Amino acid sequence: IAGITQAPTSQILAAGRRMTLRCTQDMRHNAMYWYRQDLGLGLRLIHYSNTAGTTGKGEVPDGYSVSRANTDDFPLTLASAVPSQTSVYFCASSPGTENTGELFFGEGSRLTVL
Amino acid sequence: GQNIDQPTEMTATEGAIVQINCTYQTSGFNGLFWYQQHAGEAPTFLSYNVLDGLEEKGRFSSFLSRSKGYSYLLLKELQMKDSASYLCAGMDSNYQLIWGAGTKLIIKP
Numbered sequence A: 001i002a003g004i005t006q007a008p009t010s011q012i013l014a015a016g017r018r019m020t021l022r023c024t025q026d027m028r029h030n031a032m033y034w035y036r037q038d039l040g041l042g043l044r045l046i047h048y049s050n051t052a053g054t055t056g057k058g059e060v061p062d063g064y065s066v067s068r069a070n071t072d073d074f075p076l077t078l079a080s081a082v083p084s085q086t087s088v089y090f091c092a093s094s095p096g097t098e099n100t101g102e103l104f105f106g107e108g109s110r111l112t113v114l
Numbered sequence B: 001g002q003n004i005d006q007p008t009e010m011t012a013t014e015g016a017i018v019q020i021n022c023t024y025q026t027s028g029f030n031g032l033f034w035y036q037q038h039a040g041e042a043p044t045f046l047s048y049n050v051l052d053g054l055e056e057k058g059r060f061s062s063f064l065s066r067s068k069g070y071s072y073l074l075l076k077e078l079q080m081k082d083s084a085s086y087l088c089a090g091m092d093s094n095y096q097l098i099w100g101a102g103t104k105l106i107i108k109p
Helices: none
Strands: A004-007 A010-013 A019-025 A031-037 A044-049 A064-066 A076-078 A087-094 A109-113 B003-005 B009-013 B018-025 B032-037 B044-049 B053-057 B060-065 B070-075 B084-091 B097-099 B103-108
Touching: A004 A087, A019 A031, A019 A087, A019 A109, A044 A064, B003 B084, B003 B097, B009 B018, B018 B032, B018 B084, B018 B103, B032 B060, B032 B070, B044 B053, B044 B060, B044 B070, B070 B084
Parallel strands: A010 A109, B009 B103
Antiparallel strands: A004 A019, A019 A076, A031 A044, A031 A087, A064 A076, A087 A109, B003 B018, B018 B070, B032 B044, B032 B084, B053 B060, B060 B070, B084 B097, B084 B103
């Protein structure tokens, strides 16, 4: 089934550890996004990539990094996790190089930092 | 600043109609979007409006008034499966989505 795959689905992590959340899409979409979703808040954009080889900072980029070596993969790395990074992380994609607003989301990665 | 406001929670009865309101303030405007998110699942796209007026898609309709910074999502003939959170998002001049916190819709039999 075509779509976006995120891994892991859920993870408990000790503070200070490094963690990479994986995101792979097979729809050949140009743009990809990482959001975090916290209770009582709207989705907040962490980083985005309009096309392979380019990335940009979103609303809450601090403590996170991304890379976009190819069209399909867009991993999100937490260099040194802190408890405030406990959240549900969603990867999303859209077909164009500009955001059309119609995003396709992965199933999410629930991360708990202790 | 940029802001999206929508009610936190609403309750409606199966078979009825419910209107979920959203007000927005964005830096520039490139459209208003609605997504559905069932508990523990990913958001899925429902509709968008870029011009004033009503867009209808089956049991769901979305309305936009740009002069008032206002949109609503109308759900007709409510079914139990419509129990979900409904997310309103405005697109700003940089083509980035600004998201509301979502409205949790509870459907009662």
